[in-house]
Amino acid sequence: MIRRAILPGVTALAFLFLFAPVLIVVLASFNAGAALSFPPHAFTTRWYTMIKPSFFDALTVSLIVASIATVVATLVGTPGALALARGRFPGREAVNAACLSPLMVPALVTGIALFQFSVIFWDISGLTLGGTIAGLVLGHLTFTIPFVVRAVLAAHARFDAALEEAAQNLGATPLQTFRWVTLPILQPGVVSGAIFAFVMSLDDVPIALFMGGGSATTLPVKIFTTVEFDFGGDIMAVAGLVVGASIVLMLVFDRLIGLEQFFGARQ
Amino acid sequence: MAEVRLENLGKTFGDFVAVRNLDLVLRPGEFVTLLGASGSGKTTCLRMVAGFVPPSAGRIVIDGRDVTALPAYRRNTGMVFQSYALFPHQTVAANVAFGLAVRGLPRAEIERRTNEALRLVHLEPLAERYPSQLSGGQKQRVALARAVVIRPAVLLLDEPLAALDLKLREELQIEIKRIQATLAITTLFVTHDQGEALSLSDRVAVMREGSVAQVDTPANLYERPNSRYVANFVGRTNLIAVVVRAREGDEHHVVEACDGSQRRFVVLGPQPSRFAVGERCLLAARPEHLVLGDDHPNRIAARLGAVTYRGSTTLVEIEGRGGEVLALIARSGELLPARGAEVTASWRPDQCFLLKLEDDAVA
Numbered sequence: 001m002i003r004r005a006i007l008p009g010v011t012a013l014a015f016l017f018l019f020a021p022v023l024i025v026v027l028a029s030f031n032a033g034a035a036l037s038f039p040p041h042a043f044t045t046r047w048y049t050m051i052k053p054s055f056f057d058a059l060t061v062s063l064i065v066a067s068i069a070t071v072v073a074t075l076v077g078t079p080g081a082l083a084l085a086r087g088r089f090p091g092r093e094a095v096n097a098a099c100l101s102p103l104m105v106p107a108l109v110t111g112i113a114l115f116q117f118s119v120i121f122w123d124i125s126g127l128t129l130g131g132t133i134a135g136l137v138l139g140h141l142t143f144t145i146p147f148v149v150r151a152v153l154a155a156h157a158r159f160d161a162a163l164e165e166a167a168q169n170l171g172a173t174p175l176q177t178f179r180w181v182t183l184p185i186l187q188p189g190v191v192s193g194a195i196f197a198f199v200m201s202l203d204d205v206p207i208a209l210f211m212g213g214g215s216a217t218t219l220p221v222k223i224f225t226t227v228e229f230d231f232g233g234d235i236m237a238v239a240g241l242v243v244g245a246s247i248v249l250m251l252v253f254d255r256l257i258g259l260e261q262f263f264g265a266r267q
Numbered sequence: 268m269a270e271v272r273l274e275n276l277g278k279t280f281g282d283f284v285a286v287r288n289l290d291l292v293l294r295p296g297e298f299v300t301l302l303g304a305s306g307s308g309k310t311t312c313l314r315m316v317a318g319f320v321p322p323s324a325g326r327i328v329i330d331g332r333d334v335t336a337l338p339a340y341r342r343n344t345g346m347v348f349q350s351y352a353l354f355p356h357q358t359v360a361a362n363v364a365f366g367l368a369v370r371g372l373p374r375a376e377i378e379r380r381t382n383e384a385l386r387l388v389h390l391e392p393l394a395e396r397y398p399s400q401l402s403g404g405q406k407q408r409v410a411l412a413r414a415v416v417i418r419p420a421v422l423l424l425d426e427p428l429a430a431l432d433l434k435l436r437e438e439l440q441i442e443i444k445r446i447q448a449t450l451a452i453t454t455l456f457v458t459h460d461q462g463e464a465l466s467l468s469d470r471v472a473v474m475r476e477g478s479v480a481q482v483d484t485p486a487n488l489y490e491r492p493n494s495r496y497v498a499n500f501v502g503r504t505n506l507i508a509v510v511v512r513a514r515e516g517d518e519h520h521v522v523e524a525c526d527g528s529q530r531r532f533v534v535l536g537p538q539p540s541r542f543a544v545g546e547r548c549l550l551a552a553r554p555e556h557l558v559l560g561d562d563h564p565n566r567i568a569a570r571l572g573a574v575t576y577r578g579s580t581t582l583v584e585i586e587g588r589g590g591e592v593l594a595l596i597a598r599s600g601e602l603l604p605a606r607g608a609e610v611t612a613s614w615r616p617d618q619c620f621l622l623k624l625e626d627d628a629v630a
Contacts, residue, residue: 166352168339170366
């Protein structure tokens with residue numbers, strides 16, 4: 001009797017442990033008393049009305065940066081992955097390693113390096129990268145491209161080369177083969193890489209911390225700095241909104257497309 | 268219906284010569300099989316015709332057109348792969364229609380011809396299924412339909428039945444032969460299974476180390492192999508070391524066994540090569556042409572060896588004086604002497620032939 005309750009019990013505890021911080025934050029956002037007082041005193045929604053507009057500006061910046069970084073990463077990463085998988089060109093191993101390394105270097109180190117690079121770049125060209133959307137996108141490309149490349153490579157490893165031969169044998173030119181056979185079959189890999197890249201970009205703090213600033217401040221960085229200097233109930237409300245939006249998006253996505261289908265587990 | 272000519276075809280991968288000086292002509296509508304062991308170059312040859320491997324030498328002419336420099340997608344060949352290579356993201360119907368869609372044919376015609384092809388392979392009810400929902404045999408039939416629907420000049424099959432079990436293989440062999448005969452498409456088939464080659468083909472080209480050892484009809488290949496290699500590759504052959512003692516023209520040879528028994532045999536009929544008096548060579552006879560007893564003129568004394576029951580027939584092995592092991596087929600139920608007993612085996616002079624002694628190892 002007790003033995004059968006162990007697995008579900010441990011699972012429940014694990015979930016509780018994982019979601020407790022989120023739950024607390026959401027609860028706190030409705031707390032009429034001082035932020036972070038637990039248990040909550042009274043229920044209120046006023047914090048949600050007190051969210052400063054600058055947060056929404058930061059959200060816009062985050063979305064723009066994530067979108068551009070993801071699109072560029074997909075356009076560059078997909079053919080790049082194919083070149084790595086099939087090509088035999090000098091420096092191939094170096095490019096391969098370069099695609100893996102950003103994921104192994106701590107983001108903070110990358111952020112500092114990028115900052116230094118932006119200073120040198122300004123020295124040389126007079127163009128500012130720091131504190132601009134372009135600079136943020138550039139910084140995020142250091143990890144979005146590897147994510148897409150690795151995801152496409154993984155999908156390609158399962159790809160049967162005979163399929164392309166069959167397509168060509170039936171009269172399809174290499175370009176037609178790519179469009180009608182290769183790409184559709186690799187699509188789950190491309191999509192999962194792109195989604196991952198998008199989420200990681202939205203989530204990033206270290207790189208955005210160094211490359212952003214002023215009007216180019218992303219939402220996580222804004223939250224981070226506000227928590228440090230200007231802590232209040234409205235921050236909880238922001239967090240609550242982020243959690244709510246994530247859940248809604250997941251549900252909508254699943255309903256519209258089906259998460260499993262989208263990530264490639266057909267029928 | 269196109270003639271296919273392979274002229275002096277060769278392919279080298281680095282140091283390895285996969286195909287050398289290969290000449291072969293496929294007549295329009297003919298079913299030709301490349302039969303050989305792994306590494307004999309048969310698949311490389313097929314892939315050169317398909318356009319996936321550029322030849323190192325020679326040329327390929329399809330229907331009078333030199334296609335050697337043409338990429339695969341311009342050759343109008345239809346290929347059936349061993350792994351089926353069906354597009355997993357498309358339905359059966361879309362797979363079959365792929366070649367037609369690429370050619371930009373009008374929708375109505377694509378539909379008509381797709382249905383026709385599916386009917387030909389008896390797969391119409393499965394048109395909307397995906398490849399992952401099909402069995403191996405069904406997948407291969409879809410692959411076949413997809414290859415023939417574009418009406419290719421030549422149909423290429425790369426060991427298409429190797430991945431299937433025996434029953435299914437035999438079923439599909441009949442299917443393939445039927446479809447090929449119905450559509451009269453020139454066909455090049457690759458296999459290592461000699462039974463398959465003999466039953467399906469109009470002609471078989473036995474390949475050895477990159478070149479054709481012998482190309483002939485299945486019957487001629489079996490009855491009149493031109494070398495020890497082919498004789499051993501196609502069916503089982505008994506070989507006895509002999510030396511030519513007398514000759515009358517090209518179709519009458521008298522040979523003497525080299526085992527010291529001074530036993531003489533008469534060999535009648537056309538021979539694959541010329542044999543001079545005094546030349547050492549091999550006397551070859553198929554197991555089914557040997558009988559126990561001295562009914563026939565060519566006789567040999569031996570001891571009875573292993574007996575293997577094979578259903579309707581029994582394989583009997585006997586050991587000759589020279590140490591050679593001969594096999595003969597007896598009807599099951601026939602009374603056989605005990606193992607080790609002295610027996611006589613005999614055969615007709617026109618049911619054996621001579622082969623050159625070769626230094627290389629046998630197939």
